[in-house]
Amino acid sequence: MATIYDVAKAAGVSPKTVSRVLNDDAPVGRTTREAVQDAISRLGYVPSNAARVMRSNRSGLIGLITGAISNTPEAGDPKGLPELYIVQGVQEIFAEEAKTLMISDTGGRSDRVPALVSTFRQHRVEGLIYVADYHRQTRFEVRPGGPPVVLANCYDTIGTPSVLPDDRSCQRSLVARLIEAGHRRIGYLTLGNYMDATGLRIEGYRDAHADAGLSVDPDLILEAYREDHTPMTSALNRLLELPEPPSVICCGNDEMAMRLYGLLRTRGVEVPEEISVAGFDNYRAIAETLFPPLTTVELPYRELGRRAARRLLGIIAKDPPGTDDPVRIPGPVVWRSSVTAR
Structure with a gap:
């Protein structure tokens, strides 16, 4: 050589x-x-890149830890494909800045994270991004003297810079649009109550009702996510048996909405003529291929990745923070023909 x-x-x-x-x-x-x-x-x-790093203290390398490569979503998985889209957003920004993104996959094992962090430190990365599979609290260890860290799609209890989807704002915007379309009885089949996103989205559901001066009927909000799908069947039965059934049903994600289409049709209920349906995520492989196409709200995963990358670049450059943590990214309502005006 x-x-x-x-x-x-x-x-x-x-x-x-x-x-x-x-x-x-x-x-x-x-x-x-x-x-x-x-x-x-x-x-x-x-x-020799090593020699350059020693002279400049800048390797041009950014480490990213994720499970996006090894985690293949199964049908009904509430996570969709957020990690992959977040990684794409991160890569887009670092490519623009001529930074090299080094990606390590956890293989679905959280116990591998400390070893991956140690490897990245040995390569003198300028910073680290940790991408979670869904909106949740994490225990990612940030060591003194190590590279700066930004958390994407997750947060911790010690104030590590983090970027999250604004689940509350997204659900609020969706329900507000449904109310504008004349709906007053809005059913909501939620994801599991153990998920942070579920509580935030219920708050957004309530916010939209309060904004419109409407009361919330608690009987319209039911947890309906389980892998065997049976809670959705029983939850739908409870909604349809109410003295005044909902005119539209929101679902915790687009996969649940797809299942709801089938359940309604087996009961002879037409969508949207008799009951409208709305989803969450804008998982386009589902939302655009259902008939009728699904009204939903988009979780802006790529933008979340872009914002996380920009935050890390700012920290590396020692720019003033200019924001409180966590940063929350809203997404737009995508209106399609599964909802009809009342």
Whole structure:
């Protein structure tokens, strides 16, 4: 493997001159520069990144820990594909900044995270992003003296910078649109109550009713997510048996909405003529292919990834924070024909 001394000898210059050409940190004559570049090309010389890191304390490397590669969502999985989309948003920003993103997958094992962090530190990454599979609290360990960390789609109890989807705002916007369309009895089949997002979305549901001066009927809000789907069947039965059934039913995610279409049709209930349906996530493989296409709200996962990357870049550059934690990213309502006006 060629060294800087081989390049200097081939170009007839000193190693210091080769270093100046490589780092562009001092003036070098055009003829000399061309001779050095020609020698580099002929010898196939590759500069030592380790040496550059020691000189500048900047490796240009960013570490990212995720489970997006190994985690393949199953049907009914409440997580959809957030990790993959978040990683894409992160990559987009670091590519623009000429940073190299090093991705390590947990393989679904949280106990591997400390070892991955240690490996990244050995490679002198400038910062780390940890991407969770769904909105939740995490115990990611941030060590003193280590690279700065930003959490994406998760948060901790010690104030590590974090970026989260604004579940409350998203649900509030969706229900507000349903109310604008004339719906007053709005059913809500939620994800599991153990999920942070569920509580926040119920708050958003209540916010939209309060904004419109409407009371909330607690009988319209039912937990309905389980892998065997039986809670959805019983929850739907309870909604339809109410003295005044809902005119629209919101679901905790688009997969649940897809199942709801089938359950309603087995009962002879037409969507949206008799009951409208709304989802959550804007999982387009479902929302755009259902008939009728599904009204839903988009969780902006790519934007979440972009914002996490920008936050980390700001921390690395020692910019003023300019924001409180966590940063919450809202998403738009995507109106399709599964909801009809009343």
